[in-house]
Amino acid sequence: MFLHEKTYDIDELARHNLHIHTRFSGCAKPEMTSRDIIKTAEAAGLEMIAMTDHNYIDKQNAVAQQRYDILREIADMETNVKVYIGAELSSYGVGKFADDIACDNSLDYRLYTTNHYHQKYWEHPEVKTPRAYAEHMLAIIDGVIESGRADCFAHPFMSGYIHAFDDFKDVTRAFTDNELGDIMKKAYEHEIAWEINVPAVMKDPEFHKRYFNIGKEIGVVFNMGTDAHLLCNIDPKQFADKLKIMLY
Numbered sequence: 001m002f003l004h005e006k007t008y009d010i011d012e013l014a015r016h017n018l019h020i021h022t023r024f025s026g027c028a029k030p031e032m033t034s035r036d037i038i039k040t041a042e043a044a045g046l047e048m049i050a051m052t053d054h055n056y057i058d059k060q061n062a063v064a065q066q067r068y069d070i071l072r073e074i075a076d077m078e079t080n081v082k083v084y085i086g087a088e089l090s091s092y093g094v095g096k097f098a099d100d101i102a103c104d105n106s107l108d109y110r111l112y113t114t115n116h117y118h119q120k121y122w123e124h125p126e127v128k129t130p131r132a133y134a135e136h137m138l139a140i141i142d143g144v145i146e147s148g149r150a151d152c153f154a155h156p157f158m159s160g161y162i163h164a165f166d167d168f169k170d171v172t173r174a175f176t177d178n179e180l181g182d183i184m185k186k187a188y189e190h191e192i193a194w195e196i197n198v199p200a201v202m203k204d205p206e207f208h209k210r211y212f213n214i215g216k217e218i219g220v221v222f223n224m225g226t227d228a229h230l231l232c233n234i235d236p237k238q239f240a241d242k243l244k245i246m247l248y
């Protein structure tokens with residue numbers, strides 16, 4: 001499901017942050033309470049946010065319960081910000097999902113990661129070449145599209161979690177423009193958006209310029225996400241000028 005109309009205007013996209021971790025994610029800071037996240041988003045003038053905590057393979061379906069915990073925490077809050085409580089879900093191999101489909105369906109927003117290769121349980125290609133990783137990622141993404149479980153891909157194609165190469169960007173260079181175009185179009189046809197993940201863009205601007213322009217040419221929907229683990233990273237507008245230089 002798309003949460004907004006398509007736009008390629010970074011200032012417009014920066015009114016949303018659809019990738020925020022609360023303190024329920026082990027990696028986020030204790031200050032990331034759902035209440036303070038909403039207050040910070042409102043103070044920054046954001047229109048829409050999504051809380052997207054990590055799932056954990058050893059705590060299957062926990063994100064569904066967490067959604068209720070967050071809803072209870074914010075029950076008495078009044079805000080102008082549209083708040084979605086979703087999760088950053090995992091497809092850790094081709095057709096492999098960490099949670100039940102019922103858990104996914106109970107969430108407001110299903111942001112799927114297909115490249116957390118640093119996790120112990122993540123599957124890797126048999127041959128460890130940049131091209132093999134690119135093909136592996138494409139196959140995982142295709143499986144997620146076919147599953148109907150996702151609303152958006154988190155930091156898609158990002159190779160920063162692959163530690164097999166001197167330059168992780170060799171993996172993003174191994175995707176052809178046609179492959180990117182075909183898979184982005186397919187996701188669009190299934191109403192799945194593509195994330196502009198701020199830290200991923202900053203680490204690999206060369207790839208993300210290509211990604212953004214191919215997506216724009218095809219007419220996909222991009223969602224903005226800062227992958228915030230701190231309150232100071234909730235407002236994407238602070239990164240807009242840098243993003244414009246890197247993506248346009």
Ligand SMILES: [Zn+2]
Nearest residue numbers: 088113154155
């Ligand atoms: Zn992630």
Ligand SMILES: [Zn+2]
Nearest residue numbers: 019021088227
């Ligand atoms: Zn994240």
